[in-house]
Amino acid sequence: MTAGHTHTHAHTLDDSMAGSVMLNIGADVGALIITTGPEWHGHEIEISRKGDVPEVRTHVAVRARHVSGGVRYTAVYPSLPAGAYVIWRNETEPAGTVVVAGATVTEIEWWPQP
Template sequence: MSAHHTLGPSSVGSVVLDIGGNTGALIIVTGPEWHGREIEISPKDQDPPLRTHVAVRARHVSSGTRYSAVFPALPAGPYVIWRTPTEPAGTVVVAGAAVTEIEWWQQP
């Protein structure tokens, strides 16, 4: 995981996803301890792995506040979630034309 950012919360309807065909979105739901931290992912079995990262933000939704990292447009397929620059934390499969959502409660 990378840097720590100070980011304001997003509001309902403020995140735009670009999905369709072979492109999906990934939402990683975390705890508040991840707020402002970046989560990195890369396509599984890619050598060298080209990583993408986004920051975890507070998301104000109708049920309250959720903390999540939103990857708005990813090619469908399996991805590695990175715990550290050299240690993977797990994998997730992103579906095309859909939003894949997982809960991830790893400590930062």
């Protein structure tokens, strides 16, 4: 988690191959996968637990992931406490919320411009 600090820069990341992400989920812990467009490749998407101080966020970079049938551009949060999360469009503007359930993988599609 980061405090009082956001990342708006892009990274140069190699594509992710099949099986390259390990999820750590269980009773009260789930995972979140945000699928977006190729224009987000290398950009970070920040989330924060709903009800927490908005400045306390976690982020991961969107990567090109080779899957059966092609390439998907995803941000994978491999281990999150179950609950509601705010997805941040930028430093000050929330884009929406998502609920992560324990022992499951929550998948959403998100298509804003970076």
